[in-house]
Amino acid sequence: MASTNRRGRRPGSPDTRATILGEARTLFAAKGYAGTSVRAVAAAAGVDAALVHHYFGTKDDLFLAALQVPLDPREVLLPVAQGGVDGAGERLLRTFLAVWDDEATRLPLLTLVRSVFDPEGQRLVRDGFMLMVLKPVAAALGVEDAELRMSLVASQLMGIVMVRYVVGVEPLASASHDELVAAYAPALQRYLDGPLG
């Protein structure tokens, strides 16, 4: 805490919160979710770990804040996770489309996806998407071979991001959710629980 005072930051000020968030973003980008502790973020920001928890809650909360995405995947994904694996492909796709068709969430998510081409951004995207979205869904649904199956799911969802939302290829860019469900849900469902060999 001494260094905090030396730099003139007051605990509880917006400056302190922003400093913590900036250090968290830097560390999560450089070392990934698993390689970053709340304690390390606190040390980098020159504050006590308790203050980090006070501002941001758990490590997951801090990570989600560092991703700068205006939604909490743990809430958004509840309807996907709670319904069992039957029909989960369709539920996951409908949730994904609702989030991405909403400009308020699409624009910050696009910023995150764009960062995938620089090495530090890659880690945020991978950890954010795999650990905060797909892994909890797989656990809730009881998906077997979760790493393989969820990376298959990730590859189809990420491709929809690129083709529908980044490049805007027609007719996919203008297709309704029902049309997209008819086209994609069987593939996603097979990735979740179908035969892969």
Added chain:
Amino acid sequence: MASTNRRGRRPGSPDTRATILGEARTLFAAKGYAGTSVRAVAAAAGVDAALVHHYFGTKDDLFLAALQVPLDPREVLLPVAQGGVDGAGERLLRTFLAVWDDEATRLPLLTLVRSVFDPEGQRLVRDGFMLMVLKPVAAALGVEDAELRMSLVASQLMGIVMVRYVVGVEPLASASHDELVAAYAPALQRYLDGPLG
């Protein structure tokens, strides 16, 4: 040709070839494949259209040269296009993986994919991938609803690019071609000729 001489370029010099290629790239990026004529490229480069054809061949050849990708999709895709629609999902995937697993082609292709986030690059990627790769395959295979079906195929292949080759998510990044065929070929085949509703 007067302007060429005024600028001191000799027809037939490497400079002239590079100038044509630079103008072609600029025009294809700004106006797309359909909106760019060989005549317009020639005018922008201050040369005669015949000289453009002399150096680069057809408009397709010029477009492929402008994409700066060290392969000719018309040759690479022959085994995909020639075998009929049965099994085309697997043949397309194996061809795609062979091209992307080869560093000599992967690195220039990654440069192209990265450019998808700037508006001009988007057009090159979209026209390059859809018009030079997927549309001729669809035509050769007799795919119905080709625009929808090939954009579904595009979304899965582009997602594999992002997850396997850009981000490197395991186990997809290290999976063998046979494993990837087992996982993806049925989905690709359904996008090509299966029920979508």
